[in-house]
Amino acid sequence: MAGSTSILPLIEVLAWAYESAGGPRVSLQGGGSTAGLVAVRSKVADMAMVSRDLTEKEAAEGFQAHVIAYDVLTIAVHPSNPVDGLTREQLRRLLAGEITDWAEVGGLPGPVHVINREWGSGSRDAIEKLVGPARHDTAVLNANGFIRLVVRQAPSAVGYLSLSVARAGEVKLLRVDGRLPGEPGYPLVRPLTLVTLGPPAGEARAFLDFILSPAGQRLVAEQGMLPVR
Amino acid sequence: MDVRDRVARAVLACMAAITASGIFLIALAVVLGGWPALPDLIGTVWRPEEGRFGALPLLAGSLLVSLGASAGAVPLGIGMGLFLVEVAPPLLADLMRRLLRAMAAVPSVVFGFVALDLVVPWIRARFGGLGLSLMAASIVLTAMVLPTVAAVAEDALRAVSPALREGAYALGASQGQVAWRLVLPAARRGLAAAAVLALGRALGETTAVLMVMGNAAAFPRSPVDPARTLTSAVALEMAYAAGRHRQALFACGALLLVLNLVTMHLARRAAEGGAER
Numbered sequence: 001m002a003g004s005t006s007i008l009p010l011i012e013v014l015a016w017a018y019e020s021a022g023g024p025r026v027s028l029q030g031g032g033s034t035a036g037l038v039a040v041r042s043k044v045a046d047m048a049m050v051s052r053d054l055t056e057k058e059a060a061e062g063f064q065a066h067v068i069a070y071d072v073l074t075i076a077v078h079p080s081n082p083v084d085g086l087t088r089e090q091l092r093r094l095l096a097g098e099i100t101d102w103a104e105v106g107g108l109p110g111p112v113h114v115i116n117r118e119w120g121s122g123s124r125d126a127i128e129k130l131v132g133p134a135r136h137d138t139a140v141l142n143a144n145g146f147i148r149l150v151v152r153q154a155p156s157a158v159g160y161l162s163l164s165v166a167r168a169g170e171v172k173l174l175r176v177d178g179r180l181p182g183e184p185g186y187p188l189v190r191p192l193t194l195v196t197l198g199p200p201a202g203e204a205r206a207f208l209d210f211i212l213s214p215a216g217q218r219l220v221a222e223q224g225m226l227p228v229r
Numbered sequence: 230m231d232v233r234d235r236v237a238r239a240v241l242a243c244m245a246a247i248t249a250s251g252i253f254l255i256a257l258a259v260v261l262g263g264w265p266a267l268p269d270l271i272g273t274v275w276r277p278e279e280g281r282f283g284a285l286p287l288l289a290g291s292l293l294v295s296l297g298a299s300a301g302a303v304p305l306g307i308g309m310g311l312f313l314v315e316v317a318p319p320l321l322a323d324l325m326r327r328l329l330r331a332m333a334a335v336p337s338v339v340f341g342f343v344a345l346d347l348v349v350p351w352i353r354a355r356f357g358g359l360g361l362s363l364m365a366a367s368i369v370l371t372a373m374v375l376p377t378v379a380a381v382a383e384d385a386l387r388a389v390s391p392a393l394r395e396g397a398y399a400l401g402a403s404q405g406q407v408a409w410r411l412v413l414p415a416a417r418r419g420l421a422a423a424a425v426l427a428l429g430r431a432l433g434e435t436t437a438v439l440m441v442m443g444n445a446a447a448f449p450r451s452p453v454d455p456a457r458t459l460t461s462a463v464a465l466e467m468a469y470a471a472g473r474h475r476q477a478l479f480a481c482g483a484l485l486l487v488l489n490l491v492t493m494h495l496a497r498r499a500a501e502g503g504a505e506r
Binding site: 031032034035038111113115118119120136137138139140141142149150153154156157 | 276277278345349350353357358359360361439443444445446447455457465466468469470471
């Protein structure tokens with residue numbers, strides 16, 4: 001399996017449980033949602049981890065998405081940043097580069113440094129749909145974990161990353177429209193899917209069934225994701 | 230001629246052919262893959278999501294980082310070379326050479342990782358900003374390229390004819406005068422080769438640069454701004470690139486190949502000039 005680095009930590013936990021319950025080895029790789037689809041298309045992987053909606057072109061190719069959980073996208077800043085929350089509109093303007101100083105949103109005066117993901121990232125696609133695009137000339141890092149590392153170090157930085165990675169700590173998560181990540185009503189939620197070319201079969205089907213079983217969904221909740229209802 | 234000799238010669242010829250064809254195949258793959266998108270590279274906006282593949286910001290990133298690395302590694306490397314040739318007692322010189330070889334053996338990703346923990350925070354504290362920057366990449370590249378420069382510089386300095394030195398000492402010159410006014414100028418062709426080699430090596434570096442440069446796809450306005458190189462663009466985007474984007478990345482690869490061939494050629498020209506002396 002290959003694809004989204006947002007889904008990867010969750011699948012690692014699920015794969016470990018699956019193997020402990022007697023299932024075959026699941027081998028995993030990151031690379032981002034679009035890269036995962038490329039891997040399935042070229043038969044390098046059986047399933048892709050995709051954290052965004054499939055495009056019309058991709059659906060027409062025969063890709064099928066199976067929702068396994070709902071992910072919470074957090075907005076992370078340095079622990080020393082006094083800003084506690086943003087409205088969705090403020091967030092949109094921040095990402096777009098219209099807000100350039102933290103003082104404009106209630107923080108200490110200083111430049112805002114937005115960190116974006118690469119274009120093929122499912123997280124980026126979700127943020128662009130839920131909030132809006134980031135300005136073009138920001139720093140770009142290619143994984144959730146990397147964003148957490150830099151935001152943890154840099155007081156002026158702000159980035160978005162999956163709750164499953166942000167939970168590891170050391171970054172401050174902002175409220176959006178007054179809600180903390182994980183609270184009902186938090187707006188930045190998106191489906192996490194496993195994608196197959198055609199209907200899932202064989203080992204892929206078996207693993208998917210395991211994930212959608214009560215045992216699998218319990219693990220999903222433990223990881224900080226929202227289970228499929 | 231003995232049959233075994235003939236067979237041996239044939240086997241060696243095969244090996245040579247395989248090796249030579251390697252570089253041809255790489256060049257062919259890159260050029261064939263990127264040919265249609267080559268004209269797209271002329272432009273100042275790299276925005277693949279909009280179908281714009283102007284590679285000038287990437288080229289600027291590559292050149293600026295590599296020149297920065299050369300600016301750091303060349304003086305340090307030549308200084309190290311001089312130290313090894315003129316100053317260091319043999320045991321110390323030997324130890325230093327071993328250290329340099331060890332430094333050259335450190336994997337690129339380890340350099341990047343260490344830089345993320347040491348260099349990037351320092352730049353952030355000193356100059357503000359994210360810390361992920363041209364400067365961070367230049368510093369890391371200086372460290373990566375230094376062993377090569379020092380080794381080539383030492384060879385170039387050692388190659389200066391002993392007769393020249395003896396003559397200068399006989400005329401009453403001090404060691405400092407001999408080193409500064411005689412040995413360095415005499416070795417300048419080899420030292421120029423070392424400098425160009427450093428540039429070539431720095432141009433090709435990917436992993437460490439990808440980790441500390443911030444990968445902003447735009448012209449950096451200061452050394453503390455993030456930027457993207459040709460190499461990190463390929464590494465970052467190749468996994469998901471399709472169609473014209475993929476071709477544009479191959480074209481960047483072709484551009485890199487040309488840059489490297491040019492620097493290697495210049496380095497050899499410079500070095501051979503030295504040998505004539």
